Amino acid sequence: KVKKENMEFQTEVNQLLHLMIHSLYSNKEIFVRELVSNASDACDKLRFEAISDDSLYEGDSELRIEVEFDEEANTVTIRDNGIGMTREDVINNIGTIAKSGTKEFLSKLSGDAAKDSNLIGQFGVGFYSSFIVADKVTLTTRRAGDKPEQAVVWESNGENGFTLEDTTKEAHGTEIVLHLKEDEKEFANDYRLRSIISTYSDHIPLPVKMRKRDEEGKLTEEWEVVNKANALWTEPKSNLKDEDYQEFYKHIAHDWENPLAWSHNSVEGKLEYKSLLYIPSKAPFDLWEPEQKNGIKLYVQRVFIMDDTKNLMPHYLRFVRGVIDSNDLPLNVSREILQSNHVVESMRKASVKKVLGLLEKMAKNDKENYQKFWNEFGRALKEGPGEDMANKEQIAKLLRFSSTHTDSEEQTVTLEDYVSRMKEEQEEIYYITAETFASAKNSPHLEVFRKKEIEVLLLSDRVDEWLVNGLQEFDGKKLQSVAKGELDLSKFDTEEDKKEQEEVDKKADGIIKHLKEVLGEKVEDVRVSHRLTSSPSCIVLNEQDMALYMQTLMKQAGH
Ligand code: ADP
Ligand code: MG
Numbered sequence: 001k002v003k004k005e006n007m008e009f010q011t012e013v014n015q016l017l018h019l020m021i022h023s024l025y026s027n028k029e030i031f032v033r034e035l036v037s038n039a040s041d042a043c044d045k046l047r048f049e050a051i052s053d054d055s056l057y058e059g060d061s062e063l064r065i066e067v068e069f070d071e072e073a074n075t076v077t078i079r080d081n082g083i084g085m086t087r088e089d090v091i092n093n094i095g096t097i098a099k100s101g102t103k104e105f106l107s108k109l110s111g112d113a114a115k116d117s118n119l120i121g122q123f124g125v126g127f128y129s130s131f132i133v134a135d136k137v138t139l140t141t142r143r144a145g146d147k148p149e150q151a152v153v154w155e156s157n158g159e160n161g162f163t164l165e166d167t168t169k170e171a172h173g174t175e176i177v178l179h180l181k182e183d184e185k186e187f188a189n190d191y192r193l194r195s196i197i198s199t200y201s202d203h204i205p206l207p208v209k210m211r212k213r214d215e216e217g218k219l220t221e222e223w224e225v226v227n228k229a230n231a232l233w234t235e236p237k238s239n240l241k242d243e244d245y246q247e248f249y250k251h252i253a254h255d256w257e258n259p260l261a262w263s264h265n266s267v268e269g270k271l272e273y274k275s276l277l278y279i280p281s282k283a284p285f286d287l288w289e290p291e292q293k294n295g296i297k298l299y300v301q302r303v304f305i306m307d308d309t310k311n312l313m314p315h316y317l318r319f320v321r322g323v324i325d326s327n328d329l330p331l332n333v334s335r336e337i338l339q340s341n342h343v344v345e346s347m348r349k350a351s352v353k354k355v356l357g358l359l360e361k362m363a364k365n366d367k368e369n370y371q372k373f374w375n376e377f378g379r380a381l382k383e384g385p386g387e388d389m390a391n392k393e394q395i396a397k398l399l400r401f402s403s404t405h406t407d408s409e410e411q412t413v414t415l416e417d418y419v420s421r422m423k424e425e426q427e428e429i430y431y432i433t434a435e436t437f438a439s440a441k442n443s444p445h446l447e448v449f450r451k452k453e454i455e456v457l458l459l460s461d462r463v464d465e466w467l468v469n470g471l472q473e474f475d476g477k478k479l480q481s482v483a484k485g486e487l488d489l490s491k492f493d494t495e496e497d498k499k500e501q502e503e504v505d506k507k508a509d510g511i512i513k514h515l516k517e518v519l520g521e522k523v524e525d526v527r528v529s530h531r532l533t534s535s536p537s538c539i540v541l542n543e544q545d546m547a548l549y550m551q552t553l554m555k556q557a558g559h
Helices: 011-022 030-050 088-093 100-108 113-122 127-131 182-187 189-203 240-251 335-339 342-365 369-379 389-398 415-420 437-441 444-451 466-472 495-522 547-557
Strands: 006-008 063-072 073-082 134-142 151-156 162-167 174-182 208-213 220-226 261-267 273-279 295-298 305-308 321-326 428-433 458-459 476-483
Touching: 011 100, 011 127, 030 063, 030 073, 030 127, 030 174, 030 189, 030 240, 030 305, 063 189, 063 466, 088 134, 088 151, 088 162, 127 134, 174 182, 182 189, 189 208, 189 240, 189 458, 208 415, 240 273, 240 321, 273 342, 321 342, 321 476, 335 415, 342 369, 342 389, 342 495, 389 466, 428 444, 437 458, 466 476
Parallel strands: 063 208, 295 321, 428 458, 428 476
Antiparallel strands: 006 162, 063 073, 073 174, 134 151, 134 174, 151 162, 208 220, 261 273, 273 321, 295 305
């Protein structure tokens, strides 16, 4: 009995498809990358599950991806013998349930087709990119281990929902047939497909196969591997070009842009592993969400285990992408084991050092790129001193700030720069925190510092309070807020300053007495300040008091 049903796409999926069909017309060929990438994920999953249940291979353990085309029928087919999907999987994964990334993706669209199509891979909406070139997509799939009759066909034109129908499929895995639009015929072409595959999929560790040609150039029944199919990280560095590293990055990070830097390592000795770590050039959409979708891909002896976002990198380096391939972990490693395993702990420690080293090198040799990095990821790195005490010093040197030295909102000042400009008598690093850059820069607390030409760091990122708390000091110099506590700046006074102050004190005697009487219990003390130059007065907090703006907020709330 064949059961066929019509189903509706979820609202956001519909919006997304509309976009794919009507406005994403640049970089069309990414559909190949996305579908091959899904096929490769499906093979990784099968290989992982088969570790504990060999029968899932059904006698066919040679995992592969096949790409075929039919010029006459104007179709392109992408097939894998990976894990496959049950009927329920299909409903959940493609169509009825919008994944967390979908909404976000839609909200990020700029209307610039080139930019927007770069977002597709990142947001985990890769499958739908089929509809950029196809006006009908037929997906046939069977979950490995299920019976041939448990297979299902999903079909859609991307506009009026989709149909699901039971079918029979001998081989496990998934086959996707793209019925190309009339004006996308160019993709049903041997040369075109091969070159797209070698551009995007050379270094995925799985063979991508196409039909072989005979001497006259006619297609035969035989298959040949068209990508290099080597696990890039296992290659010696000398074999690899920058482009190889860049394409591999795009594959694992689902990014369209080149990474800023990478570090490729082969570690031998007590522990044996290979790692390839990348610094992206753009922040992923979920950098500021509580959970991230992608992280470091963990392999054990070249078998993909999982995408790890918690154990292999600390949170403040959550933007790092890459692969760590261990020879010491057991193949059946679980998430629970990862959380408390000394092999993982050591690999993580060493990898953090690699990343910090990479950033240090960039900061020294490639200031322009480092600034790009900072503008994109600086606020994440500022979480570092509080989270990673062991590397506090090293992270501190990587930090960049706005300060009264430049008065510019762009954060370019290092703590080392600051220290080198400190006054002879100066023992502390002064900073001010505020909600916005403008209010930090224009704070009355700064007047006396400006007058005395003492530099003050201008902190206005939300993470900054947390940063100064975690950092406490740099190079033996305490970080000191200019808005908190008794600030004794008299050591910076010139003779002239002192004379002037005495006069002011004398003149103010009367008014201070008066103010104390009027304000009474409302304040702790009233005193003459030499902090200010042109503002008449300001409130000063005790060291333990909460930040000034909190008080302002409470006052506004009527306290
Ligand atoms: P992502 O790959 O980021 O999850 P996609 O839109 O590319 O997003 O794919 C959606 C989901 O559909 C995948 O997560 C997977 O569960 C399923 N899927 C897609 N292609 C395949 C395939 N070839 N084999 C098995 N499952 C697949
Ligand atoms: Mg995908």
